[in-house]
Amino acid sequence: IADFRHVRGLHMxxxxxxxxALIDCAMFATANRRLNFKPADGQRVIVTGQVQAYTPRSRxxxxxxxxxxxxxxxxxxxxxALKRQLREEGxxxxxxxxxxxxxxxxxxxxxxxxSAAARDVVTVLRNRFPALPVALYHTQVQGAGASEQVVGAxxxxxEQKTCDLVILARGGGDLEDLATFNDEHLAxxxxxxxxxxxxxxxxxxxYTIADFVADRRAATPSQAAEIATPDAADWLRRVERARSxxxxxxxxxxxxxxxxLNQLSGRLTRAGPPARLMQCGQRLDELHDRMxxxxxxxxxxxxxxxxxxxxxxxxxxxxxxAGRHQTRLxxxxxxxxxxxxxxxxxxxxxxxxxxxxxxxxxxxxTLNRGYAIVTGPEGRVLTDASQAAPGSDIRARLARGTxxxxxxx
Numbered sequence: 552i553a554d555f556r557h558v559r560g561l562h563m564x565x566x567x568x569x570x571x572a573l574i575d576c577a578m579f580a581t582a583n584r585r586l587n588f589k590p591a592d593g594q595r596v597i598v599t600g601q602v603q604a605y606t607p608r609s610r611x612x613x614x615x616x617x618x619x620x621x622x623x624x625x626x627x628x629x630x631x632a633l634k635r636q637l638r639e640e641g642x643x644x645x646x647x648x649x650x651x652x653x654x655x656x657x658x659x660x661x662x663x664x665x666s667a668a669a670r671d672v673v674t675v676l677r678n679r680f681p682a683l684p685v686a687l688y689h690t691q692v693q694g695a696g697a698s699e700q701v702v703g704a705x706x707x708x709x710e711q712k713t714c715d716l717v718i719l720a721r722g723g724g725d726l727e728d729l730a731t732f733n734d735e736h737l738a739x740x741x742x743x744x745x746x747x748x749x750x751x752x753x754x755x756x757x758y759t760i761a762d763f764v765a766d767r768r769a770a771t772p773s774q775a776a777e778i779a780t781p782d783a784a785d786w787l788r789r790v791e792r793a794r795s796x797x798x799x800x801x802x803x804x805x806x807x808x809x810x811x812l813n814q815l816s817g818r819l820t821r822a823g824p825p826a827r828l829m830q831c832g833q834r835l836d837e838l839h840d841r842m843x844x845x846x847x848x849x850x851x852x853x854x855x856x857x858x859x860x861x862x863x864x865x866x867x868x869x870x871x872x873a874g875r876h877q878t879r880l881x882x883x884x885x886x887x888x889x890x891x892x893x894x895x896x897x898x899x900x901x902x903x904x905x906x907x908x909x910x911x912x913x914x915x916x917t918l919n920r921g922y923a924i925v926t927g928p929e930g931r932v933l934t935d936a937s938q939a940a941p942g943s944d945i946r947a948r949l950a951r952g953t954x955x956x957x958x959x960x
Contacts, residue, residue, distance in 0.1 A: 552594045553725055563590065567598065567613070575605070578615035588620055592725045593627040596620055626726050630733050633760055637735075642742045648766040649747040651778065652715055657684045658779055659714035659746070661704045664689045668720040668772040672751065675776035677932065680783050681914045686714060692721045698734035709745055716779055717746050719761065720772040723754040732759035741765055751775025790906060797898040804894055808887045815880060918950040 600615040690704040750765035751772035769775035
């Protein structure tokens, strides 16, 4: 069975094929509701029915009245066996997979150059990040020897060492169409591949062995391109948010340092010379009174106490205390200014680097180096000379201005 379809849960349409031939089949609801199994691509079955001519397409087809299994399809058996083997070996483990770079410098696309999958990937990449270089490594994606060609294209991308991300893309198909990507040799090559790899093979419901061993599986080729690239507009918004955050952080630091300075200034004021002099004056008066009251009875003891108190008074002199606080304040003030200035300078340097990197990826810089963007009559960007027919008008956008031309050959 190949290309099996069960339309609205009623009629079944599929193809029967062997190594040499293929014929369309239809099994209507009145017949298929008696089946005790669900047909699927790759199954081997025996059918009974009538051969009829399908006039709208000038083809013969079998109107199937009965069907029985002859065993699970060989392709499906091989798929499940290889899947179990590689899972047991740990090739599907997430721990061994590489992370996808946030902003790749160059993307390698391994696909057929004539395929819709390759066109979809390139279109999405151009829309999301026009300045990102893409290198196509052409390969056959179906048929005899296709898996070896895919390995060769992947090897070429790795040996050139110009790509830091690779997308493996192919359109949808049945189990036989996707057999190239269920090859054991290809699966082991992908598992050991030195560059992060995204698989975008088939449709959302299609799964291949290559999907399980790839670093990231995408449901479609277009989704693979979306995973591979950030949105340029989103990056601009991130830069603006970063700049706002830097300004807020700098303001917060300055405000905190200012409060600390005010607190130190207040403490210095409370412990300054006027307050300390008043306290010492009061203390001196108290000591003087006590000395007079004991001078008659204890002249020697009073003299000794007076000498001791003078020494303590000098040690706690307001000028001495004020000097210590003044020295600390003078040490803190220049360091506060230097710290705030250094933080602001570092933040603005990081902002300038991010802005310059983003500006360098813009299409205008590519045009300034002598390149041009060529579009056809419908305004679509041309990437291949075969896309412009002789006699058609084209436009070449340069760094400054636009040229209008007509294709001669």
